[in-house]
Every structure is written in C-alpha cells, then in structure tokens.
Amino acid sequence: MKLVIFRCLRQSKNHASEKSATDKELQRKSSAIPKNFPEAVKILLLGTAESGKTTIIKQMRILHINGYTDDERRDNIPEIYQNIHESIYQLVQHMSILGLEYQSCASKHSAAYILSMGDTAPEYMNEEYCDHVMTLWNDFGIRTCYERSNEFPLSDSTKYFLDNFERICQDDYIPTTEDILHSRKVTTGIHNISFRVQIPKYLGGGEQIFHMYDVGGQRDQRNKWIQVFEGIQAVLFLISCSDFDQTLREDPTQNRLIEALSLFRGVWQNRFLSSAGFIVFLNKQDILRRKIAAGKHIVDYFPEFEDFCNSPQAESCFDECDWTKKFIKQKLIDITEEPVKRPSRNLMNHNAKRECYYHFTVATDTGCIRKVFNDVHQMILHDNLAQMNLM
Numbered sequence: 001m002k003l004v005i006f007r008c009l010r011q012s013k014n015h016a017s018e019k020s021a022t023d024k025e026l027q028r029k030s031s032a033i034p035k036n037f038p039e040a041v042k043i044l045l046l047g048t049a050e051s052g053k054t055t056i057i058k059q060m061r062i063l064h065i066n067g068y069t070d071d072e073r074r075d076n077i078p079e080i081y082q083n084i085h086e087s088i089y090q091l092v093q094h095m096s097i098l099g100l101e102y103q104s105c106a107s108k109h110s111a112a113y114i115l116s117m118g119d120t121a122p123e124y125m126n127e128e129y130c131d132h133v134m135t136l137w138n139d140f141g142i143r144t145c146y147e148r149s150n151e152f153p154l155s156d157s158t159k160y161f162l163d164n165f166e167r168i169c170q171d172d173y174i175p176t177t178e179d180i181l182h183s184r185k186v187t188t189g190i191h192n193i194s195f196r197v198q199i200p201k202y203l204g205g206g207e208q209i210f211h212m213y214d215v216g217g218q219r220d221q222r223n224k225w226i227q228v229f230e231g232i233q234a235v236l237f238l239i240s241c242s243d244f245d246q247t248l249r250e251d252p253t254q255n256r257l258i259e260a261l262s263l264f265r266g267v268w269q270n271r272f273l274s275s276a277g278f279i280v281f282l283n284k285q286d287i288l289r290r291k292i293a294a295g296k297h298i299v300d301y302f303p304e305f306e307d308f309c310n311s312p313q314a315e316s317c318f319d320e321c322d323w324t325k326k327f328i329k330q331k332l333i334d335i336t337e338e339p340v341k342r343p344s345r346n347l348m349n350h351n352a353k354r355e356c357y358y359h360f361t362v363a364t365d366t367g368c369i370r371k372v373f374n375d376v377h378q379m380i381l382h383d384n385l386a387q388m389n390l391m
C-alpha cells in the first residue's frame, strides 16, 4: 500500500468539525465498504534525542496492549532511581559551575554526600539518602539552579520525580503508569511494537495491525535509521517545542530546536520516504507553557519571532505560548514548501503537493495521545478508502 497522503482532511481548518463531517460521509458509504483494508500499517517514529519517541511507544502499549503488570512496573524501579539520582547529581554539580550558593549548611552537607556517590544511583533508597535528596530539592539555591537548567543538560522529568520523591522512596514503592511515562532511557538500535486497533463497524469492522518502529534520536544513532525506511507508510516526526533555549547533549554549541528543524528537513526531503505520509507531533506543550510562564522567550533565540508576531499567521493567537507554538509550526510548514533538490523516482508526479499533518501534543498525557492517535488512525482509514476509490 502506498500512503500518498491523507487527502480527505486536506482543506481542514477546523479539525473537529471536519472530522465529524467526514465520519458522517463514511457512515453513509459504509454499506459499500469491503472488509479488505490492508492488514498491517508500518509507522516510523523519528526525531532528535529526548523528543518523546519512546514515550509514544509506551502510550501505545498502555492504550492498545495490556499496559504494565505489577512485576513489569517493578522492573522500572532501577531506571527511575537512576533518573532521580542523575537529576540531583547534575543540579549539585552545576551549583558551583553557575556560582550559586546553598541556602543552608545542611544543604551544603547534603550536596557533598550526593557528590561523593558519583553519578550512579543507590540500589536501595535508604533513609539517609532520601533525607539528603529532599533537603536539596527544598533548597532555594537548587531551585534557582533548576530554573537555569536550559544552560546544562537536565532531564525533563526532574521536577516530576523530585516532586514525587517522598512517594517513590517508600519501601513498598511500585511505579505508577505516570512514573513509567516520565522515566527516561536513551534508545540505541531499533525497536518495534505491534498492536491491533479496532476498525469501526461502519467501516466494515475487524482489526488493523500496526507495526510501530522506535529509533535512537542522538546523532550517533541516526545512521541506523535507513534500515527501517523500506515499506514505511507513515512517518511520525516528534519535535520538542520546549527545546528552543537548550543545546544538544552531544554538541553543546548547537541549539536543540535548530537541530530538530534541520533534521526534519532531511527526513522530509529523503527520497526513500517520499511516498510515506507525514505526521508531526509538536510535543512537550506542557513544558513549553511552563517555560513561558517562567519568563523565557523564544525571541531571545530566534529573533525572527518578532516579525512572525506581526504577520497574518499570528493574527488568531491570543498569548505568547500560542504565538510560540504557531511560530514553530510555521517553521515546519516553510520547510515543507522549500523546493526539493533531488525529486524522488518514487513520486509519480513530481509536482504533486505532499501534505504534512500537525498535532500539538503532551506525550506523557495518555488522554491526549489517545485522541491524537484516533485522528491518525482515522486519516489512515480515509486514505485506504481513497486508495480503493471509495471516496
């Protein structure tokens, strides 16, 4: 199956009303629909490191497989302990680098304790360790360091885990689904998850199989991506919108958002992916909102933002967060409109306009991903109908 692209939503400005209109249209045609949707759909998750790809895979497991048993939850404990330890260790290390002072002697003592442990988490959270971590997280100096964490690499889940630390350091701790969604392990190599999704009765019923591929987003992982380009029907590209004031872990001279945009250009223009559908998740909307509320401005990193705010595209925006997310989206749209240097042989018509679909997401929010994935599935069903000349 060739996913030319999700034609039926092409002119959509208001997704919600458009969707219900097309649903009704599909229902009307239901009697004519054969039960022969292509059995499996292959989706490839791409994006820079920490954009949220593996978090989407976890959400698919929660939404479409059985989620996590208690034993599987317990298996995540070492990773969560390591995430917490790395966060507090990084914060303590950067206190002196940034020239910040601790609020009390007790905090200084706790910092020395954490530093003496190195960057490996303890196997068990004993009382002494927990007290030190809590003292530090309540320290005003550490909070100032946290507010400046765009200046050094720090996990996006630092606040989540340290705010929940008292619960996590209990002896009988079992990670919640939310804890698992916030935990982070760098992906190396290629992983995939397969799951089935119900096809609505009015479309003939039955199930569709999805194979979703997850890859590592760090620079040294990207040369492996090409191994999975064959037969991909849709690319789901994740971009972390809150990255505008951060630099890469692997190259501290490179702004993360600039890296993500140039990676998107490379993927969009890749001739092996030219017949795949494109969906972009503009992710980490929760962190973006938090950053802007804390007084960070994208204009300090992207001066062209000022012109965007005076452009017609920004007319419907109502606050800085809204402007910022639309500005990033516009940058992606601009890339899709750039002339392609080497058109693909796979494209039947070189002049055919390819579509790209955008969603603002919070990958750690199951409700959000449930809704967005439903939309993605609908688009795939619509496209399949179009392929069968039923639309």
Ligand SMILES: Nc1nc2c(ncn2[C@@H]2O[C@H](COP(=O)(O)OP(=O)(O)OP(=O)(O)O)[C@@H](O)[C@H]2O)c(=O)[nH]1
Pocket: 047, 048, 049, 050, 051, 052, 053, 054, 055, 056, 155, 156, 157, 181, 182, 183, 184, 185, 186, 187, 188, 215, 216, 217, 218, 283, 284, 285, 286, 287, 361, 362, 363, 364
């Ligand atoms: N608050 C918040 N955290 C997120 C969101 N998306 C992902 N994260 C967190 O960001 C971290 C990185 O997410 P991953 O899914 O591991 O990123 P990745 O793209 O797989 O990264 P690589 O494997 O290095 O390519 C994890 O701690 C996630 O919990 C989001 O929308 N909001």
Ligand SMILES: [Mg+2]
Pocket: 053, 054, 055, 185, 186, 187, 214, 215, 216, 217
């Ligand atoms: Mg990953």
